[in-house]
Amino acid sequence: MKRYILLSLLSVSMFFSSCEKDINIDFPVAPSPYVIEGYIENGQGPFVTVSRGISFINEISNDDFLNLFVDNAKVSLTVNNDTTAIFLKMVKLGNASFYIDTTQLLGQIGNTYHLKVAVDGHVFTSSTQILPPAPLDSIVVKPAPDSRADSDSLVQLTAYFKEPNPMGNYYRLLTKKNNDIFYDVAFNSIYDDAIVNGKAIQFSVIGGKSQFQNNDSADFREYGYFRKGDIVYVKWASIDKPQYDFWKTFEAQSGSFGNPFSPTVIVKSTFKGAGCLGVWAGYGCTIDTVIIPKN
């Protein structure tokens, strides 16, 4: 919503022949934060990455980026009221490093998982619960609107969902195409039931994609749609409020990147401990498979 208003503000200011100019700023010098991203879902093991933020400098190269991964953290989990910590193992893939479980720990619905990351003398903790999934009723394949350039080969997916009572449910949507991995819909992956509580609703399943790639215009035209012949996996996850708040603020912030009129949005980390930004995300999810016919 805000985005539309800001968009219109932008166009109004453009009318006033506004002009833009590059400037120099002395950026504040401050220690860069630790960035933690961790997931656990029903039937899957935990997956955690730890990296550093990068201080603002004019150019950030690919090398700078690859050096951001932190491989010396001690990452451990406890389940519910257990006191025994399960340590995750660091694995490397090129420069990238990840922390995974090697003890057959699988997420279970109803469990609360406490994550502890100890690194360079800092300790960061966060907890998440795997909530009971709320399955989608059905997913229907519909033709893409005629206005699409190659609408003949594109389709859109519509999900039908009876939102359960009472109010206070939060969801996250991710999709996977064929052999790719799951991606969220950037800037728009989460839902709450503030206005749809208890109602039967339908909504478009927008295809997610990696944000590492540039969005060139041809790509953008196809963005969100699927191709005939695709096999699409739709992950629909119940999430807890702290996680929702993280994504909500994170998406609001990244969605306003480069938008000069946007107010400052501070991302709400789920972690305790100063100097850290991150999310520890439990998904209580269902995965639906949609095989889109070739014709």
Place this chain on the structure above:
Amino acid sequence: MKNKFIFLLALLVSPTFLFAQQKFSISGFVKDAFSGETLIGSTVVIKELGKGINSNEYGYYSITLPTGKYQIVASFLGYKPIVDTINLTKNVKRNFFLKSNSIVSKEAIVLAEKAENNFKSTQMGTQTLQMEKVKTLPVILGEVDILKTLQLLPGVQSSGEGNSGFYVRGGGPDQNLVLLDEATVYNSGHLFGFFSVFNSDAINSVTLIKGGMPAEYGGRLSSVVNVNMKEGNNQSYHATGGVGLIASRLTLEGPIQKGKSSFMLAARRTYIDALIKPFVSSTSTLSGSGYYFYDLNLKLNYQLSEKDRVFFSGYYGKDQFLFKGERFGIKFPWGNSTTTMRWNHLFNEKLFVNTTALFSDYVFKIGASQSNFDFELFSGVRDYSTKVDFDYFPNIRNQVKFGAAYTFHTFTPTTATGTIGESSISPEKINRQYANEAAAYFSNDFDLTEKIKINAGLRYAFFQQIGPYDRYIQNDVGTISDTISYGDGENIKTYHRLEPRFSIRFQTSKSASIKAAYTVTNQFVNLASLSGSTLPTDLWVPASSVVKPQFCTQYSIGYFRNLKDDQFETSVELYYKDLKNLIEFKENTTGRLSANIENDFTFGIGRSYGAEFFIKKSVGKFNGWVGYTHSYAQRTFADLNEGKTFFARYDRRHDGSIVLSYTLNNKWTFGSVFVYGSGAAFNLPTSLVFFSNGTQGLYFENDYRNKYRLSPYHRLDISATYTAKKTAKYESTWNFSIYNVYNHLNQYIVYLDIQGDILNQGLKVQPKQITVFPFIPSVTWNFKF
């Protein structure tokens, strides 16, 4: 505390009934001879006593004196004074019809026109601007804007380049009570604040009170902006209008019954949309998009008898924004409407009463559609009010005001309706908030001794939120854990507040005085704004069990002196404001549909202080003013900025302006405005972070708030007004203005532009500034017949 009030009350009442000689009153109205328009705040002085009185908002004055022969002078800035000798042996009715200087010959710009109020009145921090004076100053895009002119006064800051929103003495944009013919205007801006809702042709005068707020005003912490619409010429029919770059105006006025009643109808509409249309091809993504605003002002008045007069005034304005993109369409209209009905009645020469019924409504709507998704959001505030205000003139030493007011508020939170595919969304009920607001006040402006004049007042304010309402109780993580439902009319929370108002003037010499003021104010309705400047989406939210009324104590002291036989008015004022129960959004609020928006608020305290310097010359061919403010505005919130004190967004160390106007001859008048201000505070992140899906995020330190400053703001505007033709029947003038003459690229906003691809060539981070208004010339043609 109690003793203080009793003392105050005693002080208020005691001097009122001192003498018991045979006395009579001189009373009447002060009006414009040509149009019959009321001259608000004109001065009526008894020469023998060197004492006078100001006419009230309806031009009424009354002076009670012992039997005798008196010379009485009625004057008003920009008008030729009338001197009259009155033999007072019975009550005398005397109406003064003053002639404007522009009508009488040039030599008549008499120095007898005194600007003595500057140092003689008890009023501090108050400025009145006459619309006619404002019209010779440079304007942006050809639109004369009274709120932008107010921003050139010390202590008043613009909320952003070219914006009509303003901050007064370190207070928020919602802390200004903007009144149009006594009706509250909740959103005073068009086009996201770039233009004010006040059509210059429909306005008589504007008064700004930023300190020492008299007891008849309340409900806002920082200031009162009292805008009076023209009443309309009751002698003859006239049309006034103008054609500008982006908008045109037309005002019609005239008598309904000559000398007794009149009407004024003003309309204004922009045509940005029509101007752009030919340049936008029908296949362009912007085709079908557009923006316009319009407003209408109507005022009628009728003199029922010598003692009764009724007024009706109304305002209706609307903004409409349309955007049609390939993927979605959006449309949002918003606007205010106000209606005022007033009845003036004179009980006797000494007691004047005005009874008012008011209606004010602000609605914002936004409608959007996107493939199988359609929705409309709306929000707003609606007031029904009634008030009664008495002016009592017991004798020349006292001017007493008392009255009461009541308002019923309805606040509509942002509410969504729409369809998603085949299912429709509408809230089972809209969780509106209802409130009763009431006040009663008493004040007396009186001479304690020859040198000391006091204005003492007391205002009682009452606010009550009533049902129906559902309050959602949130647990620690912010999930709704419980709901309390209040029934129809059920009392949810009641506040009683007493607000003492006190100002004193001590005359130190024939043309100088020292004044001091102490003001307590409470604010029961607040604007929930994320952006720092006012957007039409911002919600008005009442005090409730969660939101306590904002509270301000202001202390001010000043030295006022007129120089060169009153040609120059000068002043230095110092102020200190102590603010409590201030409202901000919690740290991580993104702005969302919220059943109880108060759950997103956090509360804190603030203080602001500063010094204001002002020199004004209002007479002669060459006039204008110079103002400078040095100020600080700080905020402390336990839950924001790590609990550390931070500067408010509108903290401005230096803020100055030079406003000049020069009348060369009958044909040409020149104007110039120079403005300088410290840069506004803004936030900068310290790091860029990456997530596994490739999305980037910004990291701010915990005490990030308003630590950085935009570069200082300055610009020069010039104007020339050419009177092409001026006869008794017809007048045609051209206004040529250049905004930002030396094209200083002021920073409207600074942001980070991040380009590139981190997996390949890397990212480039470039800070950029946006300038909204560079060098902008404009021309406007104005006419009058």
